[in-house]
Amino acid sequence: MTLRESFSAINTRFHLVGVYTLVELFLRFAVHWSSDDPTGLPLVLAAFLLFFATVCGILGMVYQSAAGRTESHTAVGWAIGLFLPLVWLSIKIDLIIYGMTALAAAVYQGAWGAGAPFDKSFEKVVYWAGPFLGFGTQALALYSTPLCVQSRTRGEWRPNIREGLRFFRSCPAESRRLLLVLLLMMAIGGALHYAQGPDGSKAPPGYPEGLVLFANSYLALVVFFGATRVVLARLTAGRSAVPLDAGTAAPGPPA
Numbered sequence: 389m390t391l392r393e394s395f396s397a398i399n400t401r402f403h404l405v406g407v408y409t410l411v412e413l414f415l416r417f418a419v420h421w422s423s424d425d426p427t428g429l430p431l432v433l434a435a436f437l438l439f440f441a442t443v444c445g446i447l448g449m450v451y452q453s454a455a456g457r458t459e460s461h462t463a464v465g466w467a468i469g470l471f472l473p474l475v476w477l478s479i480k481i482d483l484i485i486y487g488m489t490a491l492a493a494a495v496y497q498g499a500w501g502a503g504a505p506f507d508k509s510f511e512k513v514v515y516w517a518g519p520f521l522g523f524g525t526q527a528l529a530l531y532s533t534p535l536c537v538q539s540r541t542r543g544e545w546r547p548n549i550r551e552g553l554r555f556f557r558s559c560p561a562e563s564r565r566l567l568l569v570l571l572l573m574m575a576i577g578g579a580l581h582y583a584q585g586p587d588g589s590k591a592p593p594g595y596p597e598g599l600v601l602f603a604n605s606y607l608a609l610v611v612f613f614g615a616t617r618v619v620l621a622r623l624t625a626g627r628s629a630v631p632l633d634a635g636t637a638a639p640g641p642p643a
Contacts, residue, residue: 577600
């Protein structure tokens, strides 16, 4: 797998990048419009559900392309089939990342908090470590996400996060290339994050933020395509060239 293949594959499906960016912008606007108003919570929830379902559909289409599957599933079918598995995977990753963040906030509060409330210490740690937390989340999702999609298509269960971490050891060269793209995403997003300041999320998204979201959406799909190719190539080699979906009870997401 080369990054050139991944970039080329996403370039031929560039419309998916645009859709990804639009739903992410809509979510960002919904959060801004709602601000601290409790009556805006339904709008934020609806925007989040739309965003996550759309991303599930997009990832399904990219996975289908990376796997070279001849059957055609719609984005809606993928969204329905992958929504719950990817929600559960995201929850587990967030528990790991923010559990470690809470521990760091507790250490910070004990050492330098000077009696400040824990929530203030937590907010400060989240702000200053924000780009690195995002990188950690994306690193954990790098291989676990395509593994989760494959588990869904096969009707199997597997410890996707733990198994995904093994790919960093078994595929070091490919992992380094993909992690470089994730580092680029962290640098782009981190520059905007610190430029906006702690209250940046309260301001309406402008052109710079839109461009950053567009760039990171593009790179996220490039990384997902590349990681999917690595996962499928490794698993196929381990299965002695048995077709990826041979003999499975669930060859694709439910329509």
